[in-house]
Amino acid sequence: MTDSGPTRKMTRAKLVVLGRDNCGKTAMCVRFLTKRFIGEYDHKKEVTYRCLKTIDKELIDLEILDTVNKCVGPAATSLESSIKWGDGFLIMYSVTDRGSFEAVSRLKRLIDHVKQTLGIPTVIVANKCDIEGGRLVRTEEGQALASDLKCSFFELSVADSSAAVEAAFAQLVREVRLEFHKHLLAMDKRSRMLQVRHALRNKLTRSKTMQW
Numbered sequence: 001m002t003d004s005g006p007t008r009k010m011t012r013a014k015l016v017v018l019g020r021d022n023c024g025k026t027a028m029c030v031r032f033l034t035k036r037f038i039g040e041y042d043h044k045k046e047v048t049y050r051c052l053k054t055i056d057k058e059l060i061d062l063e064i065l066d067t068v069n070k071c072v073g074p075a076a077t078s079l080e081s082s083i084k085w086g087d088g089f090l091i092m093y094s095v096t097d098r099g100s101f102e103a104v105s106r107l108k109r110l111i112d113h114v115k116q117t118l119g120i121p122t123v124i125v126a127n128k129c130d131i132e133g134g135r136l137v138r139t140e141e142g143q144a145l146a147s148d149l150k151c152s153f154f155e156l157s158v159a160d161s162s163a164a165v166e167a168a169f170a171q172l173v174r175e176v177r178l179e180f181h182k183h184l185l186a187m188d189k190r191s192r193m194l195q196v197r198h199a200l201r202n203k204l205t206r207s208k209t210m211q212w
């Protein structure tokens with residue numbers, strides 16, 4: 001997150017897309033960047049995309065990290081560093097893959113653990129709702145999980161809807177902005193308290209001097 005100076009607008013944000021293999025992370029990122037759905041992606045490495053988007057009439061420079069699934073083993077360290085890097089998180093699962101749904105809570109817990117705080121902007125995305133015949137996770141289960149984890153929730157099909165993908169990313173950016181403004185307010189409050197403390201200390205020093 002970056003402050004643009006006196007206007008105090010958030011001009012940059014770093015987003016991380018997490019989720020089990022094959023749930024549609026790359027498809028989601030590519031859809032958001034290009035509005036297109038490309039069926040197959042040959043990508044087994046982490047990729048960071050950069051783009052300028054206007055969200056709620058404000059321009060924002062986004063870096064989006066498309067992770068590869070690595071919740072276990074030595075690669076988990078790298079997942080932790082990706083989480084440290086991010087300002088906001090999009091956790092995906094596929095409604096056709098129960099395991100990917102079960103991984104969501106673990107990923108959210110990892111984010112909370114790495115960031116050492118709750119309330120980190122996180123959006124949960126249930127993908128592939130176009131494959132109705134192969135559905136293994138009901139919409140209500142996704143909604144209930146998101147509500148338990150206090151995250152926003154979107155069920156969508158990256159294949160079918162570019163607008164739904166935009167809406168999910170826009171919500172994440174909104175939540176990151178909110179967090180940024182909360183952080184600025186906290187900093188302002190702290191600096192006002194320091195000013196008051198400084199003024200009081202000066203006053204005490206002066207009155208002691210006058211006694212002499």
Ligand SMILES: Nc1nc2c(ncn2[C@@H]2O[C@H](COP(=O)(O)OP(=O)(O)OP(=O)(O)O)[C@@H](O)[C@H]2O)c(=O)[nH]1
Pocket residue numbers: 019020021022023024025026027028038039040041043044067068069127128129130131156157158159160
């Ligand atoms: N039917 C359908 N297929 C989708 C959708 N989104 C992605 N896919 C397909 O699901 C497969 C996996 O998509 P990816 O975007 O590569 O998934 P990923 O999570 O990045 O996978 P990894 O790179 O293995 O972590 C591809 O064959 C996509 O075409 C969707 O909304 N509907």
